[in-house]
Amino acid sequence: MFVDRLAAAGTDRPTTLAKRQIRRVIAAGYSPPGLRRLAESLAASVSELPPSQRRPTEDSGSVVSAVRSNNLVVLDGFDAAAVADAVSALVADGRRVLVTGSTVAELAEVRHSLPSDVVARVVDQLPALSPSEVRELRTLLAMSTPGRRARPGQVLPDPSVLPLPADVEPLCNRAGRADAPGAAAGLIPSLLADLAPERREAVTSVARCVNRSLGGMPPRVGGEWAWRLLADLIYGTNRSVFDKMIEDAAQSVAALDRTRSAPAVQVAAPLPTGSADALRRYREFLVASGGRVRSYFRPPVARDVQPVLRMLRVGGRIPESVEDVQRVIDHLEVGERLTRIDANCAQIGMHAPRNEAELSELADGLVRVAAAARSVGALRHDVLFIAPNSPLSVPDVDTAEQVAAAILEYAEHGSTAEAGRDLERMASELEMRCSASAMSPEHRWAVAALRAQDAVGYVAALEALGGARREAQDEARQGELLRRLGEGAPHLAQAWETLGGNALGLACLQTIDGLLSSVPEADAADAVIVLGAARLGVERLLLTAVAPRLIAVVAPGDQPKGSPSLLSVLQRASALVIRGRVTASPGRVVPITQTPSRPHIAPVGQAGA
Numbered sequence: 001m002f003v004d005r006l007a008a009a010g011t012d013r014p015t016t017l018a019k020r021q022i023r024r025v026i027a028a029g030y031s032p033p034g035l036r037r038l039a040e041s042l043a044a045s046v047s048e049l050p051p052s053q054r055r056p057t058e059d060s061g062s063v064v065s066a067v068r069s070n071n072l073v074v075l076d077g078f079d080a081a082a083v084a085d086a087v088s089a090l091v092a093d094g095r096r097v098l099v100t101g102s103t104v105a106e107l108a109e110v111r112h113s114l115p116s117d118v119v120a121r122v123v124d125q126l127p128a129l130s131p132s133e134v135r136e137l138r139t140l141l142a143m144s145t146p147g148r149r150a151r152p153g154q155v156l157p158d159p160s161v162l163p164l165p166a167d168v169e170p171l172c173n174r175a176g177r178a179d180a181p182g183a184a185a186g187l188i189p190s191l192l193a194d195l196a197p198e199r200r201e202a203v204t205s206v207a208r209c210v211n212r213s214l215g216g217m218p219p220r221v222g223g224e225w226a227w228r229l230l231a232d233l234i235y236g237t238n239r240s241v242f243d244k245m246i247e248d249a250a251q252s253v254a255a256l257d258r259t260r261s262a263p264a265v266q267v268a269a270p271l272p273t274g275s276a277d278a279l280r281r282y283r284e285f286l287v288a289s290g291g292r293v294r295s296y297f298r299p300p301v302a303r304d305v306q307p308v309l310r311m312l313r314v315g316g317r318i319p320e321s322v323e324d325v326q327r328v329i330d331h332l333e334v335g336e337r338l339t340r341i342d343a344n345c346a347q348i349g350m351h352a353p354r355n356e357a358e359l360s361e362l363a364d365g366l367v368r369v370a371a372a373a374r375s376v377g378a379l380r381h382d383v384l385f386i387a388p389n390s391p392l393s394v395p396d397v398d399t400a401e402q403v404a405a406a407i408l409e410y411a412e413h414g415s416t417a418e419a420g421r422d423l424e425r426m427a428s429e430l431e432m433r434c435s436a437s438a439m440s441p442e443h444r445w446a447v448a449a450l451r452a453q454d455a456v457g458y459v460a461a462l463e464a465l466g467g468a469r470r471e472a473q474d475e476a477r478q479g480e481l482l483r484r485l486g487e488g489a490p491h492l493a494q495a496w497e498t499l500g501g502n503a504l505g506l507a508c509l510q511t512i513d514g515l516l517s518s519v520p521e522a523d524a525a526d527a528v529i530v531l532g533a534a535r536l537g538v539e540r541l542l543l544t545a546v547a548p549r550l551i552a553v554v555a556p557g558d559q560p561k562g563s564p565s566l567l568s569v570l571q572r573a574s575a576l577v578i579r580g581r582v583t584a585s586p587g588r589v590v591p592i593t594q595t596p597s598r599p600h601i602a603p604v605g606q607a608g609a
Contacts, residue, residue: 002039003542009564010539018516018542025545030522034544037071041573062578063551064093067527070576073551074533074567077580080106083529083553084113090527091118091505094138098126098520098546099509101531107509110531114507120495122507128488129481131523137481138504140474141496147441151472152479155434156465157443163426163450165459172455174419188406200411203382207407209375214401216368225350226365231397233373234380238348245344246370248337249363255334256356263315263324265331275308276332283325376400420453427451442468512540520546527551534558536566556580 003026007019025032063086066073075086083099087110090097101107111122127134192200218226232238282305314324338353341362345352353359380394383403394400427450434443442464449457486493496504508525515528525547530540533552544550552570554560560567 014513014516015539021519022545032545033548038544064089072575074577075553077556080109081113088118092503094505095526097507098525098528100512106531120491123489140478148471151475154440155438157433169455171419172453175453204411206378207404210379210404213372213375246366252337253363266313268311278305286322534560
């Protein structure tokens with residue numbers, strides 16, 4: 001309805017066309033901000049108090065600050081030169097300004113008054129780019145940097161050819177890791193590298209066994225006997241003694257566990273030689289005879305064992321049953337084994353167990369020593385025949401431990417030298433992706449990080465390469481938009497490209513009829529400056545649909561036409577009035593201190609004051 005009321009004051013074709021276009025935009029759900037704010041100002045002026053006093057300024061620079069905080073501004077007493085100064089200030093502020101007037105002569109006069117640096121940003125038609133593309137171009141130009149401007153001449157590697165950080169990090173860790181100590185361990189990487197995968201896995205499996213069995217050995221402090229015994233077994237000494245001792249210890253512990261709840265055995269006096277054999281024959285006799293012995297006419301086996309039985313007690317009684325005799329035999333056998341264990345311990349130079357706990361500890365330690373001896377023996381054999389004329393040998397336990405650790409280290413990470421070679425290969429392949437002259441700094445950074453075995457630096461270089469790709473895309477997009485802008489406005493495109501991020505504004509000079517006949521898209525301009533506003537009717541307020549801000553210019557000596565008019569409506573809407581200035585002579589600006597008496601424009605402050 002507001003649009004219809006404004007357009008009703010004019011019957012010319014441009015007004016009719018403008019009304020149709022604006023109505024279509026509003027029907028589509030978009031309300032032009034300049035038109036909406038004009039309507040809101042007029043609605044508010046009915047109930048508001050008189051406008052607050054705003055001091056007019058005397059220089060055109062104030063137009064910029066006025067436009068920043070006001071949507072409706074009247075430049076009272078501005079000649080063409082003063083308008084040109086205002087346009088220059090707005091363009092320097094980065095504004096897209098539409099300057100319009102009733103005649104081409106008015107526009108030409110303003111154009112001729114513009115400085116040369118602003119003339120390059122003056123166009124006769126708004127850019128063919130859409131408003132969003134213009135905004136994008138200005139953003140790209142404002143954010144342009146020397147580094148980004150250098151992107152078109154650089155070749156950035158495709159992300160698919162860059163080594164993955166997950167592959168680079170383990171190699172860097174391995175390359176920076178110290179090799180396993182020992183001369184023998186130092187030969188492992190070169191020997192394993194030449195093995196077939198199946199053979200290498202077999203050697204690795206043996207090394208795992210050595211690592212596991214040595215890790216299960218008693219501690220070196222407090223368990224020195226086990227390590228000395230292991231060394232003897234590796235050298236082939238004390239093997240028979242060890243085999244007897246491990247068997248005796250295991251059977252003794254088993255017998256003690258088995259008879260833990262059985263009746264106790266007491267021996268009253270030292271038993272004669274052969275007592276154990278006599279007891280075994282007597283046990284067999286009892287088993288064969290059903291466990292019974294006749295009181296008279298006893299067989300020789302029963303008569304021979306009687307002196308032994310009289311010196312023994314099982315649970316406080318003389319052993320008579322099969323169970324009691326077996327209990328005595330078990331007791332004697334354990335004693336015999338413990339005696340042999342004591343002798344063997346003395347032979348190999350270690351303390352004999354003093355109680356059952358130490359016996360169990362000895363039996364467990366002997367089992368662990370046996371497992372370690374078997375695994376170390378297997379490693380010595382595999383390493384000795386790992387390759388023809390192999391220089392590697394495992395003469396002792398310490399060397400076996402070092403070699404096993406080196407084999408496992410190689411199996412898990414590879415060798416330090418191999419990791420360094422892999423990183424160098426990656427760096428060389430990445431470096432060859434483009435010529436040195438076209439290589440970006442980020443590309444060089446990634447290559448240098450690989451050669452320096454710096455995983456953290458390589459990740460940072462990849463992130464920088466991602467930023468470089470975005471910069472290259474932005475620069476390519478900027479070039480495309482500048483090319484399209486230059487097709488219709490070559491001087492403007494060149495000026496914007498030269499200015500970079502500074503003063504990316506423009507000024508478009510069009511007649512009112514041309515502007516209303518083809519209303520620009522929303523956001524195509526920031527402000528519209530209307531020349532000769534004193535002679536315009538209300539229907540020209542449709543120009544508020546062109547841009548969010550309307551600046552009406554009243555030339556010195558212009559007399560407003562009758563009411564209602566464009567100026568009277570602006571007066572009603574409390575438009576800010578800025579006193580103008582005229583040029584008295586070339587190069588000299590004379591401020592106007594008083595506004596000529598006009599019925600609809602206040603001499604100071606706001607219209608309507």
